[in-house]
Amino acid sequence: MKHRSPRLKSWILFMAVIGMLLGFGPGAGSLLAAEKIIKIGTIFPLTGPVATAGQRCQAAVQTAVEIINNKHPEIKVPLAKQEGILNGYKIVLVHADSQGKADVGKAEAERLLNQEGVWALIGSYNSSVSKPASFVAERMKKIFMCGSSSSAALTQRDMKYFFRLAPTDATESVDFVEVLKWVNKKKKGSVKTIGVIYENSEFGKHAAEEAKKAAEAGGFKVITDVPFTPGATNLDSEVQTLKKANPDAVLGAVLGADYSLWVRTMKKANWKPRIIINYCSGYQDPVITKQLGADADFFMGSSGYSPQFASLMPAVAAVEKIFMTKTNGVPFDGNSIQEAVAMLVLAQAIEKAGSLDTEKVVKTLYENTWDSPLSLGGKVAFAKGGQNIKAQSIVTQLQRGEYRRIYPEKMADGKIVFPMKPWDKK
Numbered sequence: 001m002k003h004r005s006p007r008l009k010s011w012i013l014f015m016a017v018i019g020m021l022l023g024f025g026p027g028a029g030s031l032l033a034a035e036k037i038i039k040i041g042t043i044f045p046l047t048g049p050v051a052t053a054g055q056r057c058q059a060a061v062q063t064a065v066e067i068i069n070n071k072h073p074e075i076k077v078p079l080a081k082q083e084g085i086l087n088g089y090k091i092v093l094v095h096a097d098s099q100g101k102a103d104v105g106k107a108e109a110e111r112l113l114n115q116e117g118v119w120a121l122i123g124s125y126n127s128s129v130s131k132p133a134s135f136v137a138e139r140m141k142k143i144f145m146c147g148s149s150s151s152a153a154l155t156q157r158d159m160k161y162f163f164r165l166a167p168t169d170a171t172e173s174v175d176f177v178e179v180l181k182w183v184n185k186k187k188k189g190s191v192k193t194i195g196v197i198y199e200n201s202e203f204g205k206h207a208a209e210e211a212k213k214a215a216e217a218g219g220f221k222v223i224t225d226v227p228f229t230p231g232a233t234n235l236d237s238e239v240q241t242l243k244k245a246n247p248d249a250v251l252g253a254v255l256g257a258d259y260s261l262w263v264r265t266m267k268k269a270n271w272k273p274r275i276i277i278n279y280c281s282g283y284q285d286p287v288i289t290k291q292l293g294a295d296a297d298f299f300m301g302s303s304g305y306s307p308q309f310a311s312l313m314p315a316v317a318a319v320e321k322i323f324m325t326k327t328n329g330v331p332f333d334g335n336s337i338q339e340a341v342a343m344l345v346l347a348q349a350i351e352k353a354g355s356l357d358t359e360k361v362v363k364t365l366y367e368n369t370w371d372s373p374l375s376l377g378g379k380v381a382f383a384k385g386g387q388n389i390k391a392q393s394i395v396t397q398l399q400r401g402e403y404r405r406i407y408p409e410k411m412a413d414g415k416i417v418f419p420m421k422p423w424d425k426k
Helices: 006-021 028-035 051-069 102-114 127-139 169-186 202-217 236-245 256-268 286-296 316-324 336-353 358-367
Strands: 037-044 090-097 120-123 143-146 162-164 193-199 221-228 249-253 275-278 300-303 394-399 402-407
Touching: 037 051, 037 102, 037 336, 051 090, 051 256, 051 316, 051 336, 090 102, 102 120, 102 127, 120 127, 120 336, 127 143, 127 162, 127 202, 143 336, 143 358, 169 202, 169 249, 169 275, 169 300, 169 394, 169 402, 193 202, 193 236, 202 221, 202 249, 221 236, 236 256, 256 286, 316 336, 336 358
Parallel strands: 037 090, 037 120, 120 143, 143 162, 193 221, 193 249, 249 275, 275 300
Antiparallel strands: 300 394, 394 402
């Protein structure tokens, strides 16, 4: 064997050290492990017609991570009193913008998992994005935590790695029909006919199907069915279709800026049914509510949280204080708070599993009921397929810009205004 010169030996040693520092060689793994980082990807619509909702969803996950990574003894949620999980691991978020488009969301899920090397995904607000993005995660055996997408079909796919926190449009449809029955009984409402308006997407079409199913089971007649293209610039014909049919009640699956346009178009047409109940945002969106002002009043919808729920969910206040520093003072809404819950429950499961083995964490998620002070009812538990069976919501009505709790009656803090007041008598 030839002997190397001292100079050559020094050069080889120098290059080995450089290689280790740059991530090459046998020592690289231990260097990276010493960082104790868990990368989590988020996919939300940060641009497009529902960008404000997506931005708040992202801020909610960031808020949860701030609580997980740092000690917050003043916050009464799991993991807040410690720093990190698994004896010091910190969570690092890698964000993606779906633009509210299914193909973009799918591509971003592939990028986050394949190129960024994230351990799990959280998203995606739009059900039409969550569906393909979660298929990517399922194929790669990675966890997908879905905070707020409401299409019931998402948890009817027999998937192993998908978990959804929010109530579904199937359960909400049943709730809405119960409200109509309650109005007929308590207010002698004589509501008999229903119109359905919905965006032509995974979310909207499925919500409309569930609305029709629940309406038929409840003895109501759906007399008009009005789809529209998301991101519409004009809803005149859709509103005129509703007005011509003149149903007693309307169930709406209308998000973001489309919701604002729909409300303003109804005002322009000088028409309202006797009662309107909405799925999801934009009804829930506090920014849109503020923009609409008095025009938003007397609309109704379901929500897992609004600031008027404070007495039912006292732990939220301290968390919301952090959240509002990221949203220019805008509080949680029913969608964004579910994304914070998704992150907190995932972190709890990792901690309880004592491992970053995905299979162990999945098993742990399914086998336990999780404390969740940011959830209405305070608990989270998953059934096969990933649906949170503890998910709850309250039907509210906007009155003078505030979400008054209306139904169930045992949770009410206000009385329903029925029928809705005409546009010229507000």
